[in-house]
Amino acid sequence: MTNNRTLAILKPDCVRRCLTGEVLRRIEIAGFKICALQMQQLTSKHAEGFYEVHRERPFFRDLIDFMTSGPCVPMVLEKEDAVGRFRTFIGATDPEQADKGTIRRLFADSKAENIVHGSDSPENAQKEIAYFFGEPGIPADAK
Numbered sequence: 001m002t003n004n005r006t007l008a009i010l011k012p013d014c015v016r017r018c019l020t021g022e023v024l025r026r027i028e029i030a031g032f033k034i035c036a037l038q039m040q041q042l043t044s045k046h047a048e049g050f051y052e053v054h055r056e057r058p059f060f061r062d063l064i065d066f067m068t069s070g071p072c073v074p075m076v077l078e079k080e081d082a083v084g085r086f087r088t089f090i091g092a093t094d095p096e097q098a099d100k101g102t103i104r105r106l107f108a109d110s111k112a113e114n115i116v117h118g119s120d121s122p123e124n125a126q127k128e129i130a131y132f133f134g135e136p137g138i139p140a141d142a143k
């Protein structure tokens with residue numbers, strides 16, 4: 001499996017706080033090429049499908065409410081070892097645990113509202129990219 005693409009999402013807190021441009025600028029300066037990008041408000045169904053793996057977790061309902069609370073910006077990023085490098089770039093889930101200089105440490109308010117998503121494996125990156133942007137010849141909204 002090639003590992004040069006990842007799915008990122010600027011979450012609703014990022015857009016609401018007018019940090020979209022700031023975070024995109026940092027993503028580009030860090031050498032990630034933006035290959036696709038859109039702004040959209042997720043439906044509950046779309047957000048639940050995306051975070052299906054967390055369905056049984058106590059924070060699931062709050063997570064879905066947050067992810068559907070306003071527009072977000074999913075995008076496809078390209079760089080060598082994109083998945084691992086982007087996870088390093090954004091920092092740990094909890095901003096208090098995230099390394100200095102990472103996006104979550106710099107901008108996130110809490111573990112729940114943590115500015116940005118990054119795929120956690122090349123396999124999931126491929127699935128998540130298809131989930132938002134479709135596979136060649138299959139529009140995402142046809143799924």
Ligand code: ATP
Nearest residue numbers: 054059063092093111112113114116117118119120
């Ligand atoms: P993401 O998948 O959004 O990139 P992550 O991979 O760092 O984040 P996950 O464990 O996949 O973290 O959790 C998904 C999201 O669920 C987190 O980004 C956060 O918004 C929320 N979340 C995770 N753990 C908690 C928690 N203990 N309390 C509240 N929200 C949480």
Ligand code: MG
Nearest residue numbers: 117118119120
């Ligand atoms: Mg995750």
